[in-house]
Amino acid sequence: MENLKSFLDNELDLAAKTEVEAQLRNEPDLEVMAADFKMLSANLQSVDTGTPYGLDKLELSLNKEKAVSKSSRNSIWKWSALSSALGLLMVVFVAPKMMSKGPTRSESIYKGSIAPQSDAEMSKTEAAAPASELDQLTSQVTPMNDTTSARDGFVESRAKLNLGGRINADTGQSQSMPVAPVPFSGEPKGIYLEKSGEVSVKVDDLMRVIDEVTGIAKSFDGFVTNSNLQNQEQAGTAYVTLRIPTKNYAAAMNRIQKMGEVLSVSSASADITSETIDNTSRMETWAIEEQRLIDELKNAKNTKERLTVRRQLMEIRANLEAYRAEVKSLRDRAQYSTINASFVRGDAPIQVGRSWSQRTFQDAKEGLGSMGQFVGAIGIYGLVFSPIWLPLLIGFVLIRRKGRV
Amino acid sequence: MTLLGQKAATMADKLDITKLARQHYDQVFRFCSVRVGYHHAGDAAQETFLTAQRSLSKFRGESQPLTWLIGIALNECRKINRNLKREEPLPEFREIEYSGGGESRIVDREILRNALAGLSIEHREVVTFHEIDGFTYDEIAQITGVPVGTVKSRLYHAFVNLRKQITTSAEVN
Numbered sequence: 001m002e003n004l005k006s007f008l009d010n011e012l013d014l015a016a017k018t019e020v021e022a023q024l025r026n027e028p029d030l031e032v033m034a035a036d037f038k039m040l041s042a043n044l045q046s047v048d049t050g051t052p053y054g055l056d057k058l059e060l061s062l063n064k065e066k067a068v069s070k071s072s073r074n075s076i077w078k079w080s081a082l083s084s085a086l087g088l089l090m091v092v093f094v095a096p097k098m099m100s101k102g103p104t105r106s107e108s109i110y111k112g113s114i115a116p117q118s119d120a121e122m123s124k125t126e127a128a129a130p131a132s133e134l135d136q137l138t139s140q141v142t143p144m145n146d147t148t149s150a151r152d153g154f155v156e157s158r159a160k161l162n163l164g165g166r167i168n169a170d171t172g173q174s175q176s177m178p179v180a181p182v183p184f185s186g187e188p189k190g191i192y193l194e195k196s197g198e199v200s201v202k203v204d205d206l207m208r209v210i211d212e213v214t215g216i217a218k219s220f221d222g223f224v225t226n227s228n229l230q231n232q233e234q235a236g237t238a239y240v241t242l243r244i245p246t247k248n249y250a251a252a253m254n255r256i257q258k259m260g261e262v263l264s265v266s267s268a269s270a271d272i273t274s275e276t277i278d279n280t281s282r283m284e285t286w287a288i289e290e291q292r293l294i295d296e297l298k299n300a301k302n303t304k305e306r307l308t309v310r311r312q313l314m315e316i317r318a319n320l321e322a323y324r325a326e327v328k329s330l331r332d333r334a335q336y337s338t339i340n341a342s343f344v345r346g347d348a349p350i351q352v353g354r355s356w357s358q359r360t361f362q363d364a365k366e367g368l369g370s371m372g373q374f375v376g377a378i379g380i381y382g383l384v385f386s387p388i389w390l391p392l393l394i395g396f397v398l399i400r401r402k403g404r405v
Numbered sequence: 406m407t408l409l410g411q412k413a414a415t416m417a418d419k420l421d422i423t424k425l426a427r428q429h430y431d432q433v434f435r436f437c438s439v440r441v442g443y444h445h446a447g448d449a450a451q452e453t454f455l456t457a458q459r460s461l462s463k464f465r466g467e468s469q470p471l472t473w474l475i476g477i478a479l480n481e482c483r484k485i486n487r488n489l490k491r492e493e494p495l496p497e498f499r500e501i502e503y504s505g506g507g508e509s510r511i512v513d514r515e516i517l518r519n520a521l522a523g524l525s526i527e528h529r530e531v532v533t534f535h536e537i538d539g540f541t542y543d544e545i546a547q548i549t550g551v552p553v554g555t556v557k558s559r560l561y562h563a564f565v566n567l568r569k570q571i572t573t574s575a576e577v578n
Contacts, residue, residue, distance in 0.1 A: 009535070059427075
């Protein structure tokens with residue numbers, strides 16, 4: 001019976017159709033039902049849906065949407081291209097300028113631009129405290145037999161504490177003590193790099209190597225810190241460590257490489273900027289504190305107060321000196337590059353005294369280092385070129401997303 | 406790109422929504438008119454084609470473009486009714502005289518509307534698709550996602566119910 005509607009809609013296959021036809025002939029009720037179904041169908045199909053409208057508006061909307069879609073795609077690419085160009089310009093022009101922008105306060109101190117002021121002030125302050133007063137103070141506090149020995153003891157203790165030569169241990173005269181470290185010989189670039197390089201060269205005459213390398217070091221205002229020569233019958237090697245001013249590093253490396261056949265060469269740079277700035281800042285803080293205490297000492301009302309302040313001053317000066325030394329060391333590291341040069345004799349095996357496992361281990365270590373450098377280089381390139389690829393990526397993602405919607 | 410994806414991309418390249426609109430707009434409009442009423446039908450039909458244009462890349466060509474459009478139109482109509490916070494309105498019928506069975510009979514429009522309203526949602530949907538929109542059983546199965554056998558069965562039982570309700574109403578009147 002369920003097939004009746006399908007039969008009327010002509011949706012049955014021949015066998016089912018024949019079966020329904022037979023049923024219709026034999027069952028009058030079914031025939032009536034079929035007639036009613038037909039009547040219902042006819043009535044249902046008489047739905048009034050009205051005259052369609054809005055096709056013209058739709059066509060306009062479709063065209064507009066197409067144009068917008070096209071222009072938005074174009075604009076996305078335009079914006080991507082524009083931002084890429086801007087990013088490129090930034091990388092090329094703005095970044096180097098920012099890098100070489102004026103030094104910070106810490107850098108200024110490091111460079112020495114603030115130093116003269118501090119020096120002058122401190123010299124003045126120190127001069128304001130005459131030696132006779134100091135003698136008087138010491139004699140009052142230290143239970144010594146005579147004033148001279150008391151004075152000597154005080155001066156000695158100050159000399160031991162190394163107060164930057166402010167008071168001469170012998171004469172007791174005040175001297176100028178620079179708060180800031182010795183300024184750079186060159187103009188600071190804002191970034192302090194500690195450069196080092198290794199070069200391995202195969203030479204014919206090993207005996208001349210040390211002299212020649214020493215000559216190179218001298219010619220570039222550098223010096224040799226370490227040298228080692230083993231010239232045996234079967235194998236000959238020489239190791240020389242040079243310290244060369246960073247500005248001459250490349251030239252010195254080049255000269256050493258020209259000494260023979262280069263077997264390997266590598267360079268590395270360590271950024272010590274943050275360390276330098278950090279230490280300089282700390283040094284500055286201690287210097288300010290020192291100045292404050294000097295002022296306090298000047299205005300001290302009684303001997304006890306003066307002694308207390310002086311003790312504090314000594315502690316602070318010790319710290320100040322430590323930081324000054326650290327900054328000087330950092331400055332030297334940035335100013336001078338280290339070159340480790342190894343030389344092998346022409347007829348000697350390149351890797352003397354090394355088993356295959358040691359060589360493999362060394363190779364693997366170097367490989368790992370290279371891989372690390374490679375990954376790091378990719379990361380740095382990615383970061384630097386982000387103004388170019390990032391907008392393109394965003395544009396691509398936006399277009400994809402829009403396409404999906 | 407997968408084979409299906411390639412096919413979809415090719416289909417999307419071939420389809421031009423403007424052409425499709427010219428071809429099928431009337432049918433989509435009528436479809437929408439039945440479900441949201443004449444006044445909202447224009448919006449629903451237009452939105453259907455605009456949505457189709459935006460999602461052209463998703464058309465895989467597994468069904469006829471009209472069936473695909475009707476699927477979108479159905480969603481648009483539901484969205485409009487949902488926004489208007491109402492159920493799907495009943496269609497407006499013209500009063501006709503039927504004389505197919507030899508005996509001339511007129512079905513009152515209100516009785517027919519009430520009978521249609523008395524059907525379950527599934528039955529009413531299949532009746533609307535087949536009798537009013539004129540889709541075949543296969544097309545209804547594609548649009549609604551139910552087997553053809555279910556469509557047949559639902560349609561038969563819907564008609565039995567309609568007939569019963571109309572007969573009862575006629576007897577009461």
